[in-house]
Amino acid sequence: MDQSEKAAHFEALHERPGTFVIPNPWDAGSARVLSSMGFEALATTSAGLAFSLGRRDAEGALTRDDILTNAKAIVDATDLPVSADLENGFGQSPDEVAETIRxxxxxxxxxxxxxxxxGSPDKPIYDLSHAVERITAAAEAAREFPFRFMVVARCENFSVKRDDLEDTIRRLQAFERAGADVLYAPALPDLDAIRTVCASVGKPVNVVMGFGGGLYPVQTLAEAGVKRISIGGSFARAALAGLARAAREVRDHGTFTYVEEAMPFSEANGYMAPVSRKSESDS
Structure with a gap:
Protein backbone atom coordinates (compact mmCIF):
# COMPACT_ATOMS: atom_id res chain seq x y z
CA MET A 1 0.00 0.00 0.00
CA ASP A 2 1.16 3.54 -0.67
CA GLN A 3 0.77 6.26 1.97
CA SER A 4 -2.68 7.32 0.77
CA GLU A 5 -3.92 3.74 0.88
CA LYS A 6 -2.48 3.23 4.35
CA ALA A 7 -4.16 6.44 5.50
CA ALA A 8 -7.51 5.32 4.12
CA HIS A 9 -7.17 1.96 5.83
CA PHE A 10 -6.19 3.62 9.11
CA GLU A 11 -9.16 5.98 8.95
CA ALA A 12 -11.47 3.04 8.25
CA LEU A 13 -10.22 1.24 11.36
CA HIS A 14 -11.42 4.20 13.43
CA GLU A 15 -14.79 4.38 11.71
CA ARG A 16 -15.83 0.74 11.69
CA PRO A 17 -17.71 -0.81 14.62
CA GLY A 18 -15.74 -2.35 17.43
CA THR A 19 -12.30 -1.93 18.97
CA PHE A 20 -8.84 -2.59 17.58
CA VAL A 21 -5.43 -3.01 19.18
CA ILE A 22 -2.57 -0.87 17.88
CA PRO A 23 0.65 -2.29 19.38
CA ASN A 24 3.87 -0.33 19.70
CA PRO A 25 7.10 -1.61 18.15
CA TRP A 26 10.29 0.16 19.11
CA ASP A 27 12.40 -0.67 16.03
CA ALA A 28 12.16 -2.24 12.59
CA GLY A 29 12.65 -5.77 13.90
CA SER A 30 9.85 -5.59 16.46
CA ALA A 31 7.67 -3.96 13.79
CA ARG A 32 8.19 -6.94 11.48
CA VAL A 33 7.29 -9.39 14.25
CA LEU A 34 4.09 -7.52 15.12
CA SER A 35 3.18 -7.07 11.45
CA SER A 36 3.31 -10.85 11.03
CA MET A 37 0.83 -11.47 13.84
CA GLY A 38 -2.33 -10.11 12.32
CA PHE A 39 -2.45 -6.61 13.80
CA GLU A 40 -3.90 -4.00 11.48
CA ALA A 41 -1.86 -0.91 12.41
CA LEU A 42 1.17 0.03 14.49
CA ALA A 43 2.22 3.00 16.61
CA THR A 44 5.70 4.00 17.72
CA THR A 45 6.74 4.33 21.35
CA SER A 46 9.04 7.03 22.66
CA ALA A 47 9.77 4.97 25.78
CA GLY A 48 10.73 1.90 23.78
CA LEU A 49 12.94 3.99 21.51
CA ALA A 50 14.60 5.74 24.46
CA PHE A 51 15.41 2.42 26.13
CA SER A 52 16.84 1.01 22.89
CA LEU A 53 19.14 4.03 22.69
CA GLY A 54 20.21 3.72 26.32
CA ARG A 55 18.37 6.86 27.38
CA ARG A 56 15.68 7.63 29.93
CA ASP A 57 12.19 8.38 28.70
CA ALA A 58 10.23 11.57 29.45
CA GLU A 59 13.29 13.64 30.22
CA GLY A 60 13.67 15.38 26.88
CA ALA A 61 16.34 12.89 25.80
CA LEU A 62 14.81 12.29 22.37
CA THR A 63 14.93 14.84 19.58
CA ARG A 64 12.44 15.20 16.77
CA ASP A 65 15.03 13.71 14.42
CA ASP A 66 15.44 10.70 16.76
CA ILE A 67 11.69 10.10 16.75
CA LEU A 68 11.25 10.53 13.00
CA THR A 69 14.30 8.47 12.04
CA ASN A 70 12.94 5.62 14.16
CA ALA A 71 9.45 6.11 12.73
CA LYS A 72 10.74 5.92 9.16
CA ALA A 73 12.57 2.68 9.93
CA ILE A 74 9.30 1.23 11.25
CA VAL A 75 7.29 2.56 8.29
CA ASP A 76 9.80 0.99 5.89
CA ALA A 77 9.64 -2.36 7.73
CA THR A 78 5.88 -2.89 7.38
CA ASP A 79 2.96 -2.59 5.00
CA LEU A 80 0.71 -1.53 7.88
CA PRO A 81 -0.34 2.04 8.66
CA VAL A 82 1.93 3.59 11.30
CA SER A 83 1.12 6.39 13.73
CA ALA A 84 3.83 8.02 15.85
CA ASP A 85 4.31 9.17 19.40
CA LEU A 86 5.32 12.76 18.64
CA GLU A 87 5.61 13.69 22.33
CA ASN A 88 4.64 17.35 22.79
CA GLY A 89 5.37 18.28 19.19
CA PHE A 90 9.00 19.25 19.92
CA GLY A 91 8.25 22.91 20.40
CA GLN A 92 6.26 25.30 22.52
CA SER A 93 4.59 27.20 19.72
CA PRO A 94 1.71 26.10 17.49
CA ASP A 95 3.94 26.69 14.45
CA GLU A 96 6.53 24.24 15.76
CA VAL A 97 3.84 21.64 16.37
CA ALA A 98 2.54 22.12 12.83
CA GLU A 99 6.04 21.62 11.45
CA THR A 100 6.35 18.36 13.40
CA ILE A 101 3.13 17.11 11.81
CA ARG A 102 4.40 18.01 8.34
CA GLY A 119 8.19 18.82 30.04
CA SER A 120 8.73 21.29 32.90
CA PRO A 121 8.32 20.02 36.49
CA ASP A 122 7.30 23.50 37.63
CA LYS A 123 4.36 23.70 35.23
CA PRO A 124 3.85 20.25 33.73
CA ILE A 125 0.70 21.01 31.66
CA TYR A 126 0.11 23.82 29.18
CA ASP A 127 -2.67 26.28 29.91
CA LEU A 128 -5.79 25.09 28.15
CA SER A 129 -5.94 27.96 25.67
CA HIS A 130 -2.36 27.36 24.56
CA ALA A 131 -2.87 23.60 24.42
CA VAL A 132 -5.89 24.13 22.17
CA GLU A 133 -3.91 26.44 19.87
CA ARG A 134 -1.30 23.71 19.49
CA ILE A 135 -3.87 21.05 18.58
CA THR A 136 -5.57 23.47 16.18
CA ALA A 137 -2.23 24.02 14.44
CA ALA A 138 -1.63 20.27 14.25
CA ALA A 139 -5.07 19.66 12.74
CA GLU A 140 -4.66 22.47 10.22
CA ALA A 141 -1.28 21.13 9.13
CA ALA A 142 -2.75 17.64 8.76
CA ARG A 143 -5.42 18.96 6.41
CA GLU A 144 -2.72 20.15 4.01
CA PHE A 145 -2.00 16.57 2.91
CA PRO A 146 -3.79 14.76 0.06
CA PHE A 147 -4.68 11.97 2.52
CA ARG A 148 -6.16 11.77 6.02
CA PHE A 149 -3.50 12.16 8.70
CA MET A 150 -5.03 11.21 12.05
CA VAL A 151 -4.15 13.73 14.77
CA VAL A 152 -4.24 12.25 18.28
CA ALA A 153 -4.63 14.82 21.07
CA ARG A 154 -3.29 13.67 24.45
CA CYS A 155 -4.20 15.06 27.84
CA GLU A 156 -1.37 14.15 30.21
CA ASN A 157 -2.99 15.10 33.53
CA PHE A 158 -2.90 11.63 35.03
CA SER A 159 0.58 10.95 33.61
CA VAL A 160 1.95 13.84 35.67
CA LYS A 161 -0.11 13.01 38.78
CA ARG A 162 -2.72 15.70 38.22
CA ASP A 163 -5.62 13.40 39.03
CA ASP A 164 -8.39 15.65 37.78
CA LEU A 165 -10.90 13.79 35.64
CA GLU A 166 -13.15 16.82 35.20
CA ASP A 167 -10.28 18.89 33.79
CA THR A 168 -9.13 15.96 31.65
CA ILE A 169 -12.57 15.71 30.04
CA ARG A 170 -12.73 19.47 29.58
CA ARG A 171 -9.42 19.37 27.75
CA LEU A 172 -10.34 16.42 25.56
CA GLN A 173 -13.60 18.09 24.59
CA ALA A 174 -11.69 21.26 23.68
CA PHE A 175 -9.21 19.23 21.62
CA GLU A 176 -12.11 17.58 19.82
CA ARG A 177 -13.52 21.00 18.88
CA ALA A 178 -10.02 22.03 17.76
CA GLY A 179 -9.99 19.28 15.13
CA ALA A 180 -8.35 16.26 16.76
CA ASP A 181 -9.29 12.93 15.19
CA VAL A 182 -8.56 10.75 18.23
CA LEU A 183 -8.57 11.60 21.95
CA TYR A 184 -6.24 10.06 24.50
CA ALA A 185 -5.68 10.45 28.24
CA PRO A 186 -2.96 8.03 29.41
CA ALA A 187 -3.04 6.49 32.90
CA LEU A 188 -6.75 6.88 33.59
CA PRO A 189 -7.19 5.34 37.04
CA ASP A 190 -9.96 2.80 36.49
CA LEU A 191 -12.67 1.47 34.21
CA ASP A 192 -15.25 3.97 35.47
CA ALA A 193 -12.97 6.83 34.40
CA ILE A 194 -12.49 5.22 31.00
CA ARG A 195 -16.25 4.85 30.56
CA THR A 196 -16.81 8.46 31.59
CA VAL A 197 -14.22 9.77 29.13
CA CYS A 198 -15.64 7.71 26.27
CA ALA A 199 -19.19 8.90 27.02
CA SER A 200 -18.10 12.54 27.24
CA VAL A 201 -16.58 12.94 23.77
CA GLY A 202 -17.66 12.26 20.22
CA LYS A 203 -14.35 11.21 18.67
CA PRO A 204 -12.61 7.82 18.98
CA VAL A 205 -10.81 7.28 22.28
CA ASN A 206 -7.43 5.58 22.63
CA VAL A 207 -6.61 3.81 25.90
CA VAL A 208 -3.17 2.45 26.77
CA MET A 209 -2.66 -0.79 28.66
CA GLY A 210 0.45 -1.26 30.77
CA PHE A 211 0.92 2.39 31.74
CA GLY A 212 -0.83 3.03 35.03
CA GLY A 213 -4.45 2.26 35.87
CA GLY A 214 -5.89 -1.23 35.63
CA LEU A 215 -5.37 -3.99 33.08
CA TYR A 216 -8.59 -4.84 31.27
CA PRO A 217 -9.36 -7.32 28.49
CA VAL A 218 -10.08 -6.02 25.00
CA GLN A 219 -13.74 -6.99 25.28
CA THR A 220 -14.15 -5.07 28.54
CA LEU A 221 -12.61 -1.95 27.03
CA ALA A 222 -14.77 -2.32 23.93
CA GLU A 223 -17.89 -2.45 26.11
CA ALA A 224 -16.67 0.73 27.86
CA GLY A 225 -16.62 2.55 24.52
CA VAL A 226 -12.90 2.45 23.70
CA LYS A 227 -12.12 2.50 19.97
CA ARG A 228 -8.44 1.62 20.01
CA ILE A 229 -6.01 0.13 22.53
CA SER A 230 -2.30 0.85 22.49
CA ILE A 231 0.48 -0.88 24.42
CA GLY A 232 2.91 2.00 24.95
CA GLY A 233 6.37 0.89 25.99
CA SER A 234 5.16 -2.27 27.75
CA PHE A 235 6.21 -4.68 24.96
CA ALA A 236 9.67 -3.11 25.02
CA ARG A 237 9.77 -3.47 28.81
CA ALA A 238 8.64 -7.09 28.50
CA ALA A 239 11.52 -7.74 26.11
CA LEU A 240 13.98 -6.07 28.50
CA ALA A 241 12.57 -8.16 31.36
CA GLY A 242 13.30 -11.32 29.38
CA LEU A 243 16.85 -10.14 28.74
CA ALA A 244 17.37 -9.30 32.42
CA ARG A 245 16.04 -12.69 33.56
CA ALA A 246 18.37 -14.52 31.19
CA ALA A 247 21.36 -12.41 32.19
CA ARG A 248 20.70 -12.91 35.91
CA GLU A 249 20.52 -16.67 35.43
CA VAL A 250 23.91 -16.71 33.73
CA ARG A 251 25.46 -14.31 36.25
CA ASP A 252 24.02 -15.85 39.42
CA HIS A 253 23.79 -19.56 38.54
CA GLY A 254 26.10 -20.13 35.61
CA THR A 255 23.34 -21.91 33.74
CA PHE A 256 21.67 -21.28 30.39
CA THR A 257 18.18 -22.74 30.70
CA TYR A 258 16.71 -19.46 29.44
CA VAL A 259 17.48 -20.73 25.94
CA GLU A 260 14.64 -23.25 26.30
CA GLU A 261 12.13 -20.38 26.38
CA ALA A 262 13.86 -18.21 23.78
CA MET A 263 12.30 -17.77 20.35
CA PRO A 264 13.90 -20.30 17.99
CA PHE A 265 16.43 -18.77 15.62
CA SER A 266 14.47 -19.95 12.60
CA GLU A 267 11.31 -18.20 13.80
CA ALA A 268 13.09 -14.95 14.67
CA ASN A 269 14.99 -15.00 11.39
CA GLY A 270 11.81 -15.77 9.48
CA TYR A 271 10.14 -12.55 10.62
CA MET A 272 12.92 -10.42 9.18
CA ALA A 273 13.32 -9.10 5.66
CA PRO A 274 15.44 -11.20 3.31
CA VAL A 275 18.61 -9.66 1.98
CA SER A 276 18.14 -8.18 -1.47
CA ARG A 277 21.00 -9.44 -3.65
CA LYS A 278 21.74 -8.06 -7.07
CA SER A 279 22.41 -10.58 -9.78
CA GLU A 280 25.86 -10.63 -11.35
CA SER A 281 24.37 -9.07 -14.49
CA ASP A 282 23.19 -6.10 -12.40
CA SER A 283 26.57 -5.49 -10.80
Missing amino acids: RAASVGLVGGSIEDAT
Missing part, protein backbone atom coordinates in the same frame (compact mmCIF):
# COMPACT_ATOMS: atom_id res chain seq x y z
CA ARG A 103 7.70 16.25 8.94
CA ALA A 104 5.89 13.22 10.35
CA ALA A 105 3.90 12.88 7.15
CA SER A 106 7.06 13.27 5.09
CA VAL A 107 8.52 10.01 6.50
CA GLY A 108 5.40 8.00 5.64
CA LEU A 109 3.39 8.22 8.85
CA VAL A 110 -0.39 8.46 8.68
CA GLY A 111 -1.02 9.65 12.23
CA GLY A 112 0.65 11.13 15.26
CA SER A 113 -0.06 12.18 18.83
CA ILE A 114 0.58 15.57 20.42
CA GLU A 115 0.71 15.93 24.22
CA ASP A 116 -0.32 18.89 26.36
CA ALA A 117 2.65 18.25 28.67
CA THR A 118 5.30 20.95 28.82
